[in-house]
Amino acid sequence: MEVPIVQGTAVPAGGEKYHDNQNHYQESNNNSNNNNNNNNNNNEFSHLTPSVRPEMQPSGYRDVGWAGLFVVHLVVMVVVISINMGSGAAAAANGNGGVAEPDYSGIYYLVGITAVSTIALGSATLQFMMRYPEELVKGSLVITVALSGVMAILGLMSGQLFAGILGILFFAIGICYAKSVWPRIPFAAANLNTALTAVKANMGVTFIAYGMILLAFGWSILWFIGVGDSLSSNNTAVVFVLLVSFYWVQQVLSNTVQTTVAGTIGTWWFVPDEASSYWSSAIKESFGRATTYSFGSICLGSFIVAVVQALRAIAHQARQNEDAQLLVCVIDCILACIQDILEYINKWAYVYVGLYGFGYIEAGKNVLELFRSKGWDVIIADDLCDRVLFMVSLGVGVFTGIIGLVCAFLDSNLLVAFDLGESSASAGFFIGLVVGFVFCSILMNVVGGAVNTVIVCYAESPAEFQTNHPQLAHEMRSAYMQAFPELRL
Numbered sequence: 001m002e003v004p005i006v007q008g009t010a011v012p013a014g015g016e017k018y019h020d021n022q023n024h025y026q027e028s029n030n031n032s033n034n035n036n037n038n039n040n041n042n043n044e045f046s047h048l049t050p051s052v053r054p055e056m057q058p059s060g061y062r063d064v065g066w067a068g069l070f071v072v073h074l075v076v077m078v079v080v081i082s083i084n085m086g087s088g089a090a091a092a093a094n095g096n097g098g099v100a101e102p103d104y105s106g107i108y109y110l111v112g113i114t115a116v117s118t119i120a121l122g123s124a125t126l127q128f129m130m131r132y133p134e135e136l137v138k139g140s141l142v143i144t145v146a147l148s149g150v151m152a153i154l155g156l157m158s159g160q161l162f163a164g165i166l167g168i169l170f171f172a173i174g175i176c177y178a179k180s181v182w183p184r185i186p187f188a189a190a191n192l193n194t195a196l197t198a199v200k201a202n203m204g205v206t207f208i209a210y211g212m213i214l215l216a217f218g219w220s221i222l223w224f225i226g227v228g229d230s231l232s233s234n235n236t237a238v239v240f241v242l243l244v245s246f247y248w249v250q251q252v253l254s255n256t257v258q259t260t261v262a263g264t265i266g267t268w269w270f271v272p273d274e275a276s277s278y279w280s281s282a283i284k285e286s287f288g289r290a291t292t293y294s295f296g297s298i299c300l301g302s303f304i305v306a307v308v309q310a311l312r313a314i315a316h317q318a319r320q321n322e323d324a325q326l327l328v329c330v331i332d333c334i335l336a337c338i339q340d341i342l343e344y345i346n347k348w349a350y351v352y353v354g355l356y357g358f359g360y361i362e363a364g365k366n367v368l369e370l371f372r373s374k375g376w377d378v379i380i381a382d383d384l385c386d387r388v389l390f391m392v393s394l395g396v397g398v399f400t401g402i403i404g405l406v407c408a409f410l411d412s413n414l415l416v417a418f419d420l421g422e423s424s425a426s427a428g429f430f431i432g433l434v435v436g437f438v439f440c441s442i443l444m445n446v447v448g449g450a451v452n453t454v455i456v457c458y459a460e461s462p463a464e465f466q467t468n469h470p471q472l473a474h475e476m477r478s479a480y481m482q483a484f485p486e487l488r489l
Contacts, residue, residue: 053460054366057357063296070252070299077245081226106414107224107431110407114400114432115217118439119210121396126206129388129447130196134189140388141181145174181384187479188384191458194472195385195450198268204279205261208287209446212253213439219249220435236314243310244303251302251309254442255350259290259298261449262354269457272468286354294353297360301346308339347386347448351456354449367456374459375487385451389444397437404432 061067129136152167199205227242263286268275275282290298315332319325348371349364358366371379408414408428415424458465458476466473 054352054356054358059293059357061293061296062353062357062359063300065296066299066303067296070248070303073245074249077226078222081222084226106411108221110404110414110428110431111217111221111224111435113407114404114435115213115439117400117403118396118436119213119443121399121436122392122440122443125392125396126196126443126447129192129392130200133192133196134185136388137185137188137192137384140391141178141185141384143391144387145171145178148174184483185384187379187476187483190472190476190479191451191454192385192388192447194469194476195265195447195454197469197472198265198275198454199261199446199450201268201272201276202264202278202280202283204277204283205257205264205446206443207279208260208283209257209443212257212442216250216253216439216442217435219246219253220438224431239317240310240314243313244306247306247309248299248303250438250442251306252298254445255298255302255346256287256290256295257442257445258347258350258449258452259294259354260287261446262286262351262453263289265450265453266355266457269453269468270461270464289357290354293357297353297358297363298350300360301349305339305342305346308335308342311335312339347452348456350449351452355453355456370456370459376459379455379484379487386448389448393437393440393444396440397433400436401429401433404435405429407432 148167148170150167152164152171155161155163155165155167223242223246260283264275264280264282267280267282267286271282274280312332312335315328315335318328345364345368348367349360352358352363352367353360356363370376405425405428409425412424415427458480462473462477465476
């Protein structure tokens, strides 16, 4: 069913308000329309189009079957993990060959220290981003191009001609891309600055992100302990299911943050008085909707991406087979493209899920239709902020991976429960890398969700932004006109 788009004002279904399970956007629209009527001759508003927003969806659970499936899966996994851990302890208690009870204290310590390091580094990075948004956008572009150059040099020096040629190709493409988008950096920086300002006004969303990190921390420990040994199994189906479970939970936690942020930033955009405190009502109500009415939609989108991530992990494992390197590489590239497309759709879909309460499929369809109708395809395709957030998450992950490597190297018994032998240090790096990257990605979703919501709201309602946040609106408008003079606002 096509969602009605109302020109000039958005009237929530049933006349309900956004807070108390709907919103105050109706009040915001009425105020902004009055302001627009009073400023018809004001050049600040003369070029702005009226609000173009869909109706707020009535209260109701969306994609509820997927929420039920996720809960059932989680219960099954906890039972399986508990059985595995119990059987290991029972075997040790029965004196199975004199084997002592598995000591998992090392994995507790390793995951714990990398998690604490991630929180510290992530928090420091957020503060830095608030100070130097434009420099970070430029730096991420330069680093990406430089890494391609390093890949080319290392490939040629090691005699791997294919890797070297591939690196040169990516290096050339990276330079062309950086040159083409460089004039758009101020607009990306303005988006980032606006998003960070909104987050700073509602810092409670970071508390929710940290809560999700703690849940991810607990899940990672249970998963690594309970099924870690199974990853060496020859049964690919079992490994695949375990990987889907791991990635699905992580995706759900991450996307819950993104959906909560979308609702909070949307309220800050239209009704700033309702979203300008550390633990504002907008945060609480947005989180409530994300974990109830919209939870099924979050589970659906998260599952689709988790399946592709698990397939890619299987493909990486298959690279150990030297007879199928080319085929595996092609499959991995195809899966990488599919994952990029799905994540691209997800990041915009969850904005509409958080803002208006759509189901997952409807949300993705309608938000992409908004951009198409505005001619904003080039803007969302060149969203440079995502590159910054990915580079930050990757950098933190590598750093915590090094911490895990050092810990495992200094204490050879740290991961003795997994009987890894000489691979203990490599496993320490891998665990640190995964924990750091996943945890930091959840934290960066606060910023990523805010940036995505800012772009959507700016496409729909620039006049409201001008009314409620004039200084930020002036910066955004100037950067926009400089970067995209051919596009209307």
